[in-house]
Amino acid sequence: MAKLTPRQRYDFKRTIEELEEYKGRATELITLLIPPTKQIPDVTNYLRNELSQSSNIKSKSTRKNVMAAIESILSRLRNTRFPPEMGIAFFVGHVPVGADQTRMVAHVVEPPAPLPTFMYRCDSYFYLDHLKDMLTEDEVFGLLVIDRKEATLGFLRGKRVIIVKNVQSLVPSKHGKGGQSSVRFERLIEIAAHEYFKKIGELCNETFMGQDELKGIIVGGPGATKDFFVKNDYLHHELMKKVLDTFDTGYTDESGLYELIEKARPALQHLEVSHEKELMERLFSEIRKEDGGLSVYGEKHVKAALKAGAVEMLLVSEGMKTYNRTFECLRCGRTFEVHQVKGNEPIYNCPDDGAECNLVKEEDIVEELARICEAYSSQLELISTDSSEGNMLLQAFGGMAAVLRYRFS
Secondary structure: OOOOOHHHHHHHHHHHHHHHHOOOOOOOEEEEEEOOOOOHHHHHHHHHHHHHHHOOOOOHHHHHHHHHHHHHHHHHHOOOOOOOOOOEEEEEEEEEEEOOEEEEEEEEEOOOOOOOOOEEEEEOOOOOHHHHHHOOOOOEEEEEEEOOOEEEEEEEEOOEEEEEEEEEOOOOOOOOOOOOOHHHHHHHHHHHHHHHHHHHHHHHHHHHOOOOOEEEEEEEEOOOHHHHHHHOOOOOHHHHOOEEEEEEOOOOOHHHHHHHHHHHHHHHHHHHHHHHHHHHHHHHHHHOOOOOOOEEEOHHHHHHHHHOOOEEEEEEEOOOOEEEEEEEEOOOOOEEEEEEEOOOOOOOEOOOOOOEEEEEEEEEHHHHHHHHHHHOOOEEEEEOOOOHHHHHHHHHOOOEEEEEOOOOO
């Protein structure tokens, strides 16, 4: 999967959040996941069978809504010969709107990573776990578990573990037999261990070097061997900079990689928050300067700096759920730009004559900011609310602040 840009990641996350908000009255929401390897004729045959089966649903309204949702998907597939490169997901069904009425919602999503399996599910909610997993797919870590008997290398891509290689060592066990002096025997053991560690180091270099998306390497194993390996320059110096930590594991085979991930999970979660804290600290260091340094915050001032090309890095809170909506008065014809919270119905009355207004344009504020950033080559960073710094960006700075290229007023 190609690494998502901040804007792509934001858009995909917002799509998932929107789908999560839908709740059906009964089993009236259909989730259909079609992986890239699935034949479309097989899917349509499956849906026709489900359409036939749904005629047996006892509730008249549920039966009608489920059948309508299936027919909607079938009509969309009618002109489709092959799934897209990553597959395609359909989320279709009826949601209540009050007074015992429902409306159909239909979303077609082309995911950023291949859908792993075919799924058809009819429930009171949309099944989104596979899409949620993709939000972390662009986070890649190198994995190594090692002792004197074997080593296993792999990658952690999001939640997927990819096994690269398992290597058995030829290092003899330490014992007093063999007909040689104990000192000579120990020396031969250490020579064999050194050659084994060199081999594993070379495999790590081949596997992990050149992986631009690699965020770090975690190393595990029983006893002190893992620490000895890391501290004695068996890894390339560039890889050494990426080693996050070592962890005790009981195994050094494939199961050891999974054990390593569980042991390291708190550290991996902390890593993303730490990166965001570094970005926020850079902003705070400018704000703390007597003259405000190269900083600006608040929507009005940030947008002015962006449109002047003065912004080097824009920090935007993921907690901002605001639409910029443009309304037109049905009576006087005037237009008004209004900020409204995502999820609220787009309703607005003309402040001059109180007449009802039509919605003529709607844009997520983050999408607007991302578009301006692209136009002026400004770096966009989306900051979560998982840390105190992230919360401060949302609460104290209105959800957006920027580090400037040069002073702007």
